[in-house]
Amino acid sequence: MAADALALERAPRAVTGRAGGSLARGVATGYLSLVVLLPLAALIWTSRASGLGTFWEQATRPEAVAALKLTLGVAAVCALLNAVAGTAIAWTLVRDRFPGKGVVDALIDLPFALPTIVAGLTLLALYGSGGPFGIDVAFTRSALLLALLFVTLPFVVRAVQPVLLELDSEMEEAAASLGARPLAVFRRIVFPNLLPAILSGVALAFARAVGEFGAVVLISGNLPFKTEVASVYIFGQLQSGNESGAAAVSVLLLVISLAVLLAIGAFRRWRTRHDG
Amino acid sequence: MARYALRFGALGYLALLLFVPVGLVFYRAFEHGFGHAWEAVSTHQAVHALELTLLIAAIAVPANTVFGIVLALALVRTRFPGRGLVNAIVDLPLALSPVVVGLALFLLYGRGGWLGGLAGHGVKILFALPGMVLATMFVSLPFVVREVVPVLREIGTDQEQAAETLGASPLQIFRRITFPAIRWAVAYGVVLTTARAIGEFGAVSVVSGRIEGRTETLPLYVQAQFEGFDTPGAYAASVVLALLAIATVVGLRAFHPREETA
Numbered sequence: 280m281a282a283d284a285l286a287l288e289r290a291p292r293a294v295t296g297r298a299g300g301s302l303a304r305g306v307a308t309g310y311l312s313l314v315v316l317l318p319l320a321a322l323i324w325t326s327r328a329s330g331l332g333t334f335w336e337q338a339t340r341p342e343a344v345a346a347l348k349l350t351l352g353v354a355a356v357c358a359l360l361n362a363v364a365g366t367a368i369a370w371t372l373v374r375d376r377f378p379g380k381g382v383v384d385a386l387i388d389l390p391f392a393l394p395t396i397v398a399g400l401t402l403l404a405l406y407g408s409g410g411p412f413g414i415d416v417a418f419t420r421s422a423l424l425l426a427l428l429f430v431t432l433p434f435v436v437r438a439v440q441p442v443l444l445e446l447d448s449e450m451e452e453a454a455a456s457l458g459a460r461p462l463a464v465f466r467r468i469v470f471p472n473l474l475p476a477i478l479s480g481v482a483l484a485f486a487r488a489v490g491e492f493g494a495v496v497l498i499s500g501n502l503p504f505k506t507e508v509a510s511v512y513i514f515g516q517l518q519s520g521n522e523s524g525a526a527a528v529s530v531l532l533l534v535i536s537l538a539v540l541l542a543i544g545a546f547r548r549w550r551t552r553h554d555g
Numbered sequence: 556m557a558r559y560a561l562r563f564g565a566l567g568y569l570a571l572l573l574f575v576p577v578g579l580v581f582y583r584a585f586e587h588g589f590g591h592a593w594e595a596v597s598t599h600q601a602v603h604a605l606e607l608t609l610l611i612a613a614i615a616v617p618a619n620t621v622f623g624i625v626l627a628l629a630l631v632r633t634r635f636p637g638r639g640l641v642n643a644i645v646d647l648p649l650a651l652s653p654v655v656v657g658l659a660l661f662l663l664y665g666r667g668g669w670l671g672g673l674a675g676h677g678v679k680i681l682f683a684l685p686g687m688v689l690a691t692m693f694v695s696l697p698f699v700v701r702e703v704v705p706v707l708r709e710i711g712t713d714q715e716q717a718a719e720t721l722g723a724s725p726l727q728i729f730r731r732i733t734f735p736a737i738r739w740a741v742a743y744g745v746v747l748t749t750a751r752a753i754g755e756f757g758a759v760s761v762v763s764g765r766i767e768g769r770t771e772t773l774p775l776y777v778q779a780q781f782e783g784f785d786t787p788g789a790y791a792a793s794v795v796l797a798l799l800a801i802a803t804v805v806g807l808r809a810f811h812p813r814e815e816t817a
Contacts, residue, residue, distance in 0.1 A: 367568075425572070
């Protein structure tokens, strides 16, 4: 890692020479500005254009506040559950052996690949009314959590797996031979090594859960003050013509996303430092 | 003992959350026979939705692939002020709600927006194909970049510089040295981009206006059928999308570059 960074410092010369480099840079920033930055600038501008008072008024409407609180709360619970379940799944996939492991490992990516609306429908088929187990959680907060757990499943697993693969088991064996119990080995040796990976997986899962729309729109019922999350609230406000209300909550979500990305950047640097 | 408990717990969690629900959708779609399912997805509206979904992906994926490679080259091989910022912006679509993306495009191209005037000149962006393509490009932008950047970092510039001193043109260097080194990462990124593009719901939902038979993609069709009480139609279309997702997972396995080389 450190050697890589050094090589980069020494040889920043472009593949394509100086002129090609600035061309690549120009094209890249141009594309990024057109596709990503311009729309976001328009969003921020719209939310500011009607004045800070309106922004505040819209962001503090009881329905908006309830939706934001619910979103952050459920996303936090979802992220925490992912930390535990994701680490356990990654552990099972790396350290355990059982028939069909390869298939299970491949299927972990399915929630990434499956359209979110299908994810919602899928869960509704099993956990909605008329499901085969007789469980019906449709239109409740449990359903909301279930949908978010489904779409965020791969993040922690895929973050922890490579680190666990590379982790040398000699340290663990040494600790075990010195009489450390399995739990102590995990807590004192494995866990500290996995922590940066777990945290970046959890942060990504949190960000995804905060913004999720497709998976929750069918199963949560979108009842204001009960199961309406921020993204559904934004959609509803836009449908009813309240653009500044939709923009205000959107700007708040944008700020949350940026904060999470900054946190992930910090976790990455932390991991790099540990490696070095 | 602890190992079995952990295995049982992890697999049980996966079964209840993932395997059983997805299996059940397949069962529901085919429970009245294959013929019924086929009828439900071969209606004019469903076929049009599938075609539109594939058309949008056919535009957005190549665009994000080409610009993704250029972006990755710019991020790894050049230094410029604000590079860290560009890096963060590339990741933003991964962390941002698709509804916010849709709203941003809606405000930019809608009535009174900075580029809202385009509609008056016959360039229809919102509630039409261009808006849906732009939304899809936004949400699927990071995948190729994120796959290519680490590989570019790893291969370094030695070979490229050697070729340059031997008089190779920039295009030759890219074609003969850089691209062969990153091609599996590009393929992996393309599969991820395609999956995201096909499945996009929130952003497209906002900018498309959901005009039945005109701007309705397959994910939007699933929702419309479900809410219109055509559950068999919704399940059948879901199965089509789920099969595409499974093909994606298989593709990801085939192109996974790093585990083999490590």
